[in-house]
Amino acid sequence: MSAGSKWDDLLVRVISGAVMVAVGLGAVAIGGRWFHFAIAASCGVMVWELVSMLDSRRGKSAFLLAGIAGVCLFLSVEVSPAFGLPLLLLPSMAGLGRMERGGVTYAVFTAMILLAGYSMMGLRDDFGLLWMLWLVLCVVATDIAGYFAGRLIGGPKLWPRVSPKKTWSGAVGGWLSAALIGLVFADLTAAGVGLAGVSIAASMASQIGDISESAIKRRAGVKDSSALIPGHGGLLDRFDGMLGAAVFIVIVGQVIGFPPGVQ
Structure with a gap:
């Protein structure tokens, strides 16, 4: 490959990455139903990618299940939580009978995708832009610090x-960077220093989400979840860590309350 073609690929990655960031930040900033729609559509696409990886012969079913997932997630925040919860699990149940292989993995991971989407909508609606920014920064800092720590230190x-x-040094580097984000936000809010611990746990959850998606891709024998985003693969490739961290936030709210120290 020539030097010119390498630069061409880099340009595509930069442009598509910039578009993703702009669209994502715009949706988060606007909030409300526009944000709900963006999250529901994104989660629907991720379900399509998941079905395509697990059972490539399920072409029409992949689109159907993606549509069901997106609609159910959007409706789940328009009704009371008591009726929203079954909507979050309906796509998992609907897909079990349509999958010839990978049905259990589909059901569990689809439930995770929708629960993560529901969590992000709730986080933005109930706690505002600041706490959504905290979650995004924890995940991004984990990725960036993990990459550089892993390359510079290496090890097991x-x-x-x-x-x-992925190395243990990269994982620990991600935890430390998330802890730093937590301390900054603790200073900006009434959360207290305990937010550093919550941030580390969110970092761990994002790493678990990342590795879980890697396991699915390795089993499916694919490099990327799809070719939807030029130079970046699919939405699952880009947001697997966010899925794990967002699901963790649901648990945090039940165990210690969220944001910690603010109630």
């Missing part, structure tokens, strides 16, 4: 059979 691999490039 985290799970070489599934993700051969």
